[in-house]
Amino acid sequence: MASRFFPSRRTGLALAAGCFLFSALAAANVRPGDLSVSQIEEQLQNCPLVESLNEHKRATTPETASLTSRIFAVLFPSTPAVNSLLATLYISGPPNFLLALCPPNIDPSSLSIMVAFAVGGLLGDTLFHLLPEIFLGEDSPDHVSFVMVEPNKNLLLGLGIMVGFFTFVAMDKALRIATGGQGHDHSHGHTHEDSTTASSTGANTNGQSGELKQRKSTKSAQEDGSKDETTEKEINPSVKMAGYLNLIADFTHNITDGLALSSSFYASPTIGATTTVAVFFHEIPHEVGDFALLVQSGFSKRKAMGAQFVTAVGAFLGTLIGIAVQEFGGHGDVLEDSTVSGLWGTSLSWGDMLLPFTAGTFLYVGTVAVIPELLETGKDKGAEIRKTLTQFLAVAVGAGIMLAISWD
Known part of the structure; x- marks a missing residue:
């Protein structure tokens, strides 16, 4: 059992608090094994030495809460x-x-x-x-x-x-x-590379078809574009x-x-x-x-x-x-x-x-x-x-x- 307050005094506090605890339990005819961890903690808080430390801690704690x-x-x-x-x-x-x-x-x-x-x-x-x-x-x-x-x-x-x-x-x-x-x-990363490669391939195809069919009508070009979009949407x-x-x-x-x-x-x-x-x-x-x-x-x-x-x-x-x-x-x-x-x-x-x-x-x-x-x-x-x-x-x-x- 060790205190987490004032580490330089840890051993002394543990001994003093422990002695008080066992004295109090003996006076009350209570065995330590009969208590839960929370009950032991509660008993320790009644120790005079711990009470003085609590008062010191409350006095040194800032009154206003942090942001x-x-x-x-x-x-x-x-x-x-x-x-x-x-x-x-x-x-x-x-x-x-x-x-x-x-x-x-x-x-x-x-x-x-x-x-x-x-x-x-x-x-x-x-x-x-x-x-x-x-x-x-x-x-x-x-x-x-x-x-x-x-x-x-x-x-x-x-x-x-x-x-x-x-x-x-x-x-x-x-x-x-x-x-x-x-x-x-x-x-x-890998799927992104795959989709990027597919997009690049689609772009090259568009370029080649544009060079071969520069005189196509606007309607035909739109139809080819929709086909390319369909091709790009075909996912592995x-x-x-x-x-x-x-x-x-x-x-x-x-x-x-x-x-x-x-x-x-x-x-x-x-x-x-x-x-x-x-x-x-x-x-x-x-x-x-x-x-x-x-x-x-x-x-x-x-x-x-x-x-x-x-x-x-x-x-x-x-x-x-x-x-x-x-x-x-x-x-x-x-x-x-x-x-x-x-x-x-x-x-x-x-x-x-x-x-x-x-x-x-x-x-x-x-x-x-x-x-x-x-x-x-x-x-x-x-x-x-x-x-x-x-x-x-x-x-x-x-x-x-x-x-x-x-x-x-």
Whole structure:
């Protein structure tokens, strides 16, 4: 048991608070094993030494809330369940409406800077917010907090992170098998090249026919143009199938986003808000890239936008599943016979495992799924150096925003 306030005094505080706790329990004829973690925390707050630390902490805490805290309070004013649904609406609505401003022939590779910014946001949220919250909990502005070292609890949390990571490995592998070896991100570039080649071929055909038939009437030229358009719209079946498989992958990915939002808000309002920001940063290039792939697969701009709105339902589904797990997943409390009712003999519940699962998925998306795309280089060394510096700057800005929110 160790205090997370005044680290230089950590050992002394733990001993003093522990001595007070066991003295109080002995006076009340209560065994430590009869108490849950929350009840032990409550007993520790009654320790005179801890009470004095609480008074000092409240006296040194700024009276006025920070700007980010006030903004988050306006955006997320209710319970964790309601705030989770609001966050899902925020990350699903605006990015999809932005697609109306995107040209149909957008090149997904031009989104590399935006993707780098999203990577910084996802990794920043994972390293600055999620992982500290998973293993240590969140600090409170009103009182000092204690970390209860519980056998096998950290191991189970680490297992949850690994399960989340390899869940996305399995999803990516399945998609690569279904599309003949092309992953979700890399398929964007390949299909774009295919469609570009088809367009170029069509343009050359138009030029040749124009040279051979310069004296054709306007009506005949219009008829030939309509035939060329029909030829251009004939999409390779594998490319068209990749578009539909991408919709399935996008729907599944959005479910995990919803799980991430719900688990984060049940952990704390701050973690929920920062996770919403990170997911929002990621969703913009993700949605634009998927939109471009659908257009290249034969969708019209309107149908591609409609399909993206349909996949957004997955985020709400994931949020509702996460809320149900949190509300009905049970709580890991210590019973009167000193047996623990949580998972595998710990105080953890199924709801507590959603946040580690989220951290694992974020680690995969922010590293394995995206970093290879940022490592791709061209032959122009000077241009690649400038591009790399810009990408690193974008990563630093994304991570810096997460750090600033956490620090504030």
